[in-house]
Amino acid sequence: MWKTVQIMKQLNTEVVVIGGGATGAGTVRDLAMRGFQAILLERADIAQGTTGRFHGLLHSGGRYVISDPHSATECAAENEIVRRIHADAVEETGGFFVVTPSDSEEHADKFLQAAHDTFVPASEITVAAALKREPRLHPGTKRVFEVRDGTVDGWRMTWGAIESAKAYGAKVYPYHRAIDIIVRDSAVEAVVAYNEKTGEQVQINCRFVINCGGPWAGQIASLAGIQGVDVVPGRGIMVAMNHRLVNTVINRCVYPADGDIIVPAHTVCIIGTTDEAAKDPDFLPIKDAEVQQMLDAGEAMIPGFRDSRAVHVWAGARPLVKDTRVNATDTRHMSRGMSILEHGERDGIHGMLTIAGGKLTTYRLMAKNVVDVMCEVLGEKRECITASEAVPSAQNRKTHLVSDRLAQREADRLDDQIVCECELVTRSMIEAELSQAPESNIDDLRRKLRIGMGPCQGGFCALRTAGIMHDFTKKDAANNDPAETVSTKSCDSSAQIADRSSTMLRLFIANRAQGIRPLLFGQQLREAALDKWIFSGALDIDHLPSPSSTAKLATGDLGLNHGRHDGISPVGFEPSTSDSQLKYPQEEAQ
Numbered sequence: 001m002w003k004t005v006q007i008m009k010q011l012n013t014e015v016v017v018i019g020g021g022a023t024g025a026g027t028v029r030d031l032a033m034r035g036f037q038a039i040l041l042e043r044a045d046i047a048q049g050t051t052g053r054f055h056g057l058l059h060s061g062g063r064y065v066i067s068d069p070h071s072a073t074e075c076a077a078e079n080e081i082v083r084r085i086h087a088d089a090v091e092e093t094g095g096f097f098v099v100t101p102s103d104s105e106e107h108a109d110k111f112l113q114a115a116h117d118t119f120v121p122a123s124e125i126t127v128a129a130a131l132k133r134e135p136r137l138h139p140g141t142k143r144v145f146e147v148r149d150g151t152v153d154g155w156r157m158t159w160g161a162i163e164s165a166k167a168y169g170a171k172v173y174p175y176h177r178a179i180d181i182i183v184r185d186s187a188v189e190a191v192v193a194y195n196e197k198t199g200e201q202v203q204i205n206c207r208f209v210i211n212c213g214g215p216w217a218g219q220i221a222s223l224a225g226i227q228g229v230d231v232v233p234g235r236g237i238m239v240a241m242n243h244r245l246v247n248t249v250i251n252r253c254v255y256p257a258d259g260d261i262i263v264p265a266h267t268v269c270i271i272g273t274t275d276e277a278a279k280d281p282d283f284l285p286i287k288d289a290e291v292q293q294m295l296d297a298g299e300a301m302i303p304g305f306r307d308s309r310a311v312h313v314w315a316g317a318r319p320l321v322k323d324t325r326v327n328a329t330d331t332r333h334m335s336r337g338m339s340i341l342e343h344g345e346r347d348g349i350h351g352m353l354t355i356a357g358g359k360l361t362t363y364r365l366m367a368k369n370v371v372d373v374m375c376e377v378l379g380e381k382r383e384c385i386t387a388s389e390a391v392p393s394a395q396n397r398k399t400h401l402v403s404d405r406l407a408q409r410e411a412d413r414l415d416d417q418i419v420c421e422c423e424l425v426t427r428s429m430i431e432a433e434l435s436q437a438p439e440s441n442i443d444d445l446r447r448k449l450r451i452g453m454g455p456c457q458g459g460f461c462a463l464r465t466a467g468i469m470h471d472f473t474k475k476d477a478a479n480n481d482p483a484e485t486v487s488t489k490s491c492d493s494s495a496q497i498a499d500r501s502s503t504m505l506r507l508f509i510a511n512r513a514q515g516i517r518p519l520l521f522g523q524q525l526r527e528a529a530l531d532k533w534i535f536s537g538a539l540d541i542d543h544l545p546s547p548s549s550t551a552k553l554a555t556g557d558l559g560l561n562h563g564r565h566d567g568i569s570p571v572g573f574e575p576s577t578s579d580s581q582l583k584y585p586q587e588e589a590q
Helices: 022-033 069-085 106-117 127-133 154-167 214-222 288-301 343-347 360-378 404-412 427-436 442-449 461-479 491-514 522-538 549-555 558-562
Strands: 009-012 015-018 038-041 095-099 122-125 143-147 150-152 171-173 176-184 187-195 201-205 208-211 231-241 249-252 261-265 268-272 310-321 338-342 352-357 418-420
Touching: 015 022, 022 038, 022 154, 022 360, 038 154, 038 176, 069 106, 069 150, 069 360, 095 106, 106 122, 106 143, 127 143, 150 261, 154 171, 154 360, 154 442, 176 201, 187 208, 208 214, 208 360, 214 231, 214 310, 214 352, 231 288, 249 288, 268 288, 288 310, 310 352, 338 343, 338 360, 343 352, 352 360, 418 427, 418 461, 427 442, 427 461, 442 461, 442 491, 461 491, 491 522, 491 549, 549 558
Parallel strands: 009 201, 015 038, 015 208, 038 171, 095 249, 208 352
Antiparallel strands: 095 143, 122 143, 176 187, 187 201, 231 268, 231 310, 249 261, 261 268, 338 352
8 A cells, every 4th residue: 555755845055044033134145145045044024033122223333332342333334334225224313322310420421432432423412402303301411422323124124135135046934943953974964944834844955054043042053952052032121102202312321221212213212121131032021110110211311201102012132142251140231242153163063153142233244244254164255245235125215214104195195095094004005015925914014014003003903904914815815716716615715714814813913912911001001992892892803713723823923823931822812732842922022
């Protein structure tokens, strides 16, 4: 009797990059531009981890001129490059370092000389000039220094690097989790990945692996049997306010501390951040006291900050390389510099590098440095050219303005339905993204388009987006089988599409709620109550049938498919027990 044997899908390349944050995207772009065949693997959506969970600051270097001079110099140089090659992701807000009435002037007295020594452009301006630009600043501010801070959309920047890498021939696989690194005769031979949306496995044969997993780098290294990759997750929370209280980045002119930065980002402003060692980058709890600490810190710089409405809070994990100079739990004082581990020399596993540390601002430099090391190991000389060419979406573009979308809607307001009023997202924008990636969940669309990131946090636009996605899926199903129309398909097919759409909607609502619960007071509590009435009252979403395993899988969501650390699930979302080793949170950024 014949026996059917399932053969794992096989791919061949030269280099596999693991980790789809900014560093991984920059690395695969650099590899492709130097002529290497390269594949990028990311276990979730692109830039869904650390890159998507930060405050949006494009560092001038000013923050580190005294505490970490080398990082300050790197940030200053890369700041200018990022503005040039990612213009569509950068807003030139400028930045102030302010001495508040409660701050000592000791740090300020050293600031300008330290900036000069580290090549960070900085100058002192009068308090009156600063108040003219930012009238909400504390009127008792003692001194103000102006720097070249900006804001950067981490998702847009990372996708720009991905688009550039693809244009040079790289292949990119989001929602593909590396589950094994095959080593033979002390050398890397292949990477095995699991498709989180289909359940399929793929083996990618290669001669080199670059580990860009950030705070997950140690876990990835262990797949090759490598231990002792000490990357400490530095947990930090950030809080988004419902509008831009300032239009300039505001830093306290003190040694880096908690809650000392306010960043205007798109239609909101963000205050951050705390800094505390975490045991697991997948489990970053948010403490109520930390939220209050952020609001108090904002009040010190901007009177009235505490009385403004906070709309979302989230946590991110910085990939800090263990620093023997400081206590193992003192992440605030660990270096922000990058570290590259060559595992052939270090561990006897040839053909693998790990890079960690660094800043989002220095992502391109990190990529350059790690690919330089790889070329050195391979005995090849190929020059880096990533600083000289803008990514496709930024070519012939100026840096963006917060008013850009308003200008676009003025042009098409009579022709295109606005789905998300807060962020001015239209139906055609959603449909265009679905055409490019029909398997997207609503959070995938949010990261690209900012759906649900305004004051209502998805209360209105989530329903509309789910409806558009449902219609698109029905049309896509019909187009895949021209002999049939949707109306003639089986009831099961229609039911499956409805199940998928409902699951996508409930997942999005659950993820938005995670960042609202610590803020449930005042206007935010009223908004949450309204959303609850809409979803539970009008739609009775709490009593929909439990989603099928197929619908859950289609989301690709790690928490939904593998369970959560805290064991809590939204109604109808019972954690799977199929893989007790994998536990992920629902928490999402912004």
